[in-house]
Amino acid sequence: MIRTVIDTNVIVALLDKKDVHHKRAVTLVQKLEEEKRDIILMDCIIVELYSVIARRSRERGYDVSQAFQYIRDIESIYTVLSAYYYRAMLHQKIIELMALTDGKLSYHDALIALVMKKRGIKEIATFDKGFEEVDWIQVVSS
Numbered sequence: 001m002i003r004t005v006i007d008t009n010v011i012v013a014l015l016d017k018k019d020v021h022h023k024r025a026v027t028l029v030q031k032l033e034e035e036k037r038d039i040i041l042m043d044c045i046i047v048e049l050y051s052v053i054a055r056r057s058r059e060r061g062y063d064v065s066q067a068f069q070y071i072r073d074i075e076s077i078y079t080v081l082s083a084y085y086y087r088a089m090l091h092q093k094i095i096e097l098m099a100l101t102d103g104k105l106s107y108h109d110a111l112i113a114l115v116m117k118k119r120g121i122k123e124i125a126t127f128d129k130g131f132e133e134v135d136w137i138q139v140v141s142s
Contacts, residue, residue: 003038003079004140005116007126008048011041011074015067016056021127028125028142037123042083042115044108046075083115090114097134104130113137 006029013025032039049071057064087094090111097110105113113134116124124131125140132139 001036001038002123003040003121004032004123004125005040005042005112005121006032006045006078007112007124007128007131008045008052009127010125011045011049011071012052012056013127015053015070016060016062018060024127024142028140032125032140039078040121041075041078041080042112043080044083044111046071046080048108081115081119083111086115086118087111090118101130101133104133106130 009021010025010028013019013021014029016022019025029039050068053067053071054064056062057067093114094107094110097113098105098107101110109128109130112124113131113136116122117136122136123138123140127141131137
């Protein structure tokens, strides 16, 4: 079974109907589910997701409780891996990967990329172009 990490920006776009990538996110996630992918989240993605959704709920007038319930639902459906477990041991490599991509990957994204490598996961569903700079990752965006 193909394992695919779903990045924060895809889930945010899925939840936020006003997001410029909403329709694209719906289509992408439906495709991954139809293909019976093992869809993976990481704890660092979930943390970022709650923060972004809380901010967007305030800015756009969404019901934050309803949005949080949706996040809890997907946490129970998809596999969740711990990236934070690896953070300390990968710290130097995270910084090196950030530099290698000329800063196109944030610390958070470099952590995701390195955990993917460590866990043998090759695909990420994302709208973030920075992951295209990483040779061991295949970006799924449509």
